Amino acid sequence: MMNSYNWCKPSPNKKVGSVPLETHFQAFDSDVMVAIFPKCGTTWLKALTFSTLYRTQYARDEYPLLNFAPHQLVRFLEYDVYWNNPSPGL
Template sequence: MDTTQICKAEFGSAAHDVDNSWDDELQKLEQTLPKEEGWISGMSLYLYQGFWCSGASVRDLKPVISFQKHFKAIDSDVIIVTIPKCGTTWLKALAFSTLYRDRFASDQNPLLTFTPHQLVRFLQYDVYLQNPCPRLEKNCVYKPRAFATHVPYASLPTSIKDSHCKIVYLCRNPMDMFISFWLFADKFRDENQEALSLDEAFDKFYHGIYAYGPFFYHVLGY
């Protein structure tokens, strides 16, 4: 039985059973999860398992939960982990260049054609975004497999923590990360929306209320 069949068995044999299962679970979460106004227009923050997830609704937790439930790590996997705005793109490029340094001629490296995010895909934002049970081999054509996530250590799938796969973690000076995150969020502000002031943003950051925060819980977990 392949991964897709296993997932279907867990959620029900028919598509509507899968949807109903998700609806029930997410409705229960929506009634219990603390909620705060997000940094980006139209986005809220939901406190899930001790960290804040950003989304238009609680349904945006679905790919995180799918990743937690169904990802099966193998010992050769490399998992790139950061908190947002801590050098994720840079680390993905370095990791890809290092892992596959003997695979390509210098003028044929995929990084010349594709972005680091296309080559080292996010598990919660990309791989599990549309499909709760994706075929992982289609999402990572190179071996060893390399994926990325922002999820805190405590909320990683058990298969990652129980395997011998490598976790590569990068953090950043929180003062620099805060300013970078504030400027990044402002790029998505609606024209008619008032900008989040630096004081308001700092108050949220101080209390850990931003995507995948609090900062120090995330760092200490890894």
């Protein structure tokens, strides 16, 4: 059986981002979680998710996806949030 750490390979110590996420993450009713296998359309899915959630909040010529990559707008919890701070207080 595959455990939750097998897919996360940012460094030789694979548990650095995943364990704090599993230990400290507190979900809220307004949270949106996007789950996808790596290399299976992650960039496209992040762009689609951002566009759906924020479709009315920006003018067409000021839309963030025109200037930023989807990975900058929709963060990876394991890498970007919990990597350096196991309890970021989100």
